[in-house]
Amino acid sequence: MNKKLYSLKKIFFLTALFGGTFLFAQTKVTGTVEDVNGPIDQATVNVKGTNITTTTDADGLYQLTLEPGKYEIIVSKIGEPTTTQTINVLDENEVSLDFFLQSINSETDLSEVVLIGSRAVGRTQLDSSTPVDVIDIKEVTKDVGQVSLNQILNYVAPSFSSNTQVISDGTDHIDPASLRGLGPDQVLVLINGKRRHTTSLVNINGSFGKGSVGTDLNAIPTSAIKRIEILREGAAAQYGSDAIAGVINIVLEDSTDKLRASISYGGNLSRNAEDNFDGETFQANVNYGVKVGEKGGFVNVAGSYDKRQPFNRQKEFTGTIFSDYNRPDLYPNPTGKDITEEELARRGETRADYVSRIGQS
Missing domain, CATH: 2.170.130.10 (TonB-dependent receptor, plug domain)
Structure with a gap:
């Protein structure tokens, strides 16, 4: 009984030391993304249902690290149709999975592609966006x-x-x-x-x-x-x-x-x-x-x-248009007195003749 207990303890001890390697073995998934014109750079490679995502480099190459299991890999790029493949990852060192994207047809609407504010590789950070x-x-x-x-x-x-x-x-x-x-x-x-x-x-x-x-x-x-x-x-x-x-x-x-x-x-x-x-x-x-x-x-x-057509929003001015300062014949004793009504009557004019236009030209 003691021998069996000792053996079990030994097994647990060895598992604690090496179990991470055996229980959590990971496989490297690599491949290329291409279309009829050759490799596609900056294509997004995503494992469906997870936050595992990467992008292709200038040669169209990508790399993912996955634990054994069955996964659905999605590849997308603006201007290209989205492509999906299913892969069954076993306990191997490396697995290859390539993608070929069909050329986009002329009827696809790309009206929302933005021309200004582009962020090219090597010039600025790609992980920030400009509104x-x-x-x-x-x-x-x-x-x-x-x-x-x-x-x-x-x-x-x-x-x-x-x-x-x-x-x-x-x-x-x-x-x-x-x-x-x-x-x-x-x-x-x-x-x-x-x-x-x-x-x-x-x-x-x-x-x-x-x-x-x-x-x-x-x-x-x-x-x-x-x-x-x-x-x-x-x-x-x-x-x-x-x-x-x-x-x-x-x-x-x-x-x-x-x-x-x-x-x-x-x-x-x-x-x-x-x-x-x-x-x-x-x-x-x-x-x-x-x-x-x-x-x-x-x-x-x-x-x-x-x-x-123009419009005017200036109403008739009700303030002082003429004072006795405007009458040279009243010199030398002007006081600033409002003589608007008298002066308009003398000139045969009305206040409407002195309305400025404020509005659309």
Whole structure:
């Protein structure tokens, strides 16, 4: 009996020393991920139902370490179909499992692929993300009662701000735009990833962004735009100091053999409006593209007709228009007395003749 007890103790002792090796033996699963063009890098390899995940390197190679058992391996990559294989891992040193991804077809929708703010290997950290708003203009214009690009973005992007300016010289006609409350010259505007030139107008008087020069977004027809990408945090690190507020990338329409047209009309229906309805806006858009050659070339033509009527929100001024300082014949003893009514009567005018216009140009 003592011999048996001693033998059992010996077995438990040996198991404690070496049991980890035998009971938790792990197998290395390796392989490649390829498509018709060769190895695929940065493809995600995931073990279904677990948090075991890795990515392929530049040669399409991946490696997983698994305990014996049956697993479902999922491989995915943006622009490629997801592929799944089942593997039965035994107590072996290494197992090979390769994946071949079929080429994506032309009908797959990739409209949400972001062009700006990309984080390439070797340039920045891949485990951090930069928030990017992707705005589909065709979808937005169906629901938004606005005709200019500034006002459309003002409606859908919380960090974007643009308002019509008044009594501010040329800025009455070019609305300054802001991201995150910073100046118009601190947001970088790109068109298809290329820098858009700024205006030659310096914002003056009491307008927003006084002293700065921004970009006239309203000069770009909405019919020529496919989508808009707005990059905020991290923009300055990737694009320079003129992108402190962020980056707005306007992706132009590239569709072919499709005619798209729209007409928008609106105005202000209000008791404060002139004749109860003013500030009418009208816009007509058209877009059409044709293919060029057999290698994906195209020409896309867009046109826009815009008309905007003014409105005024300044009421009749009830304060002092003329004082006795305005009457040289009362010199040398002016006192600052209000003589508005007397002077208007003398001139044959009314207060309505001295109302400035404050509103849309």
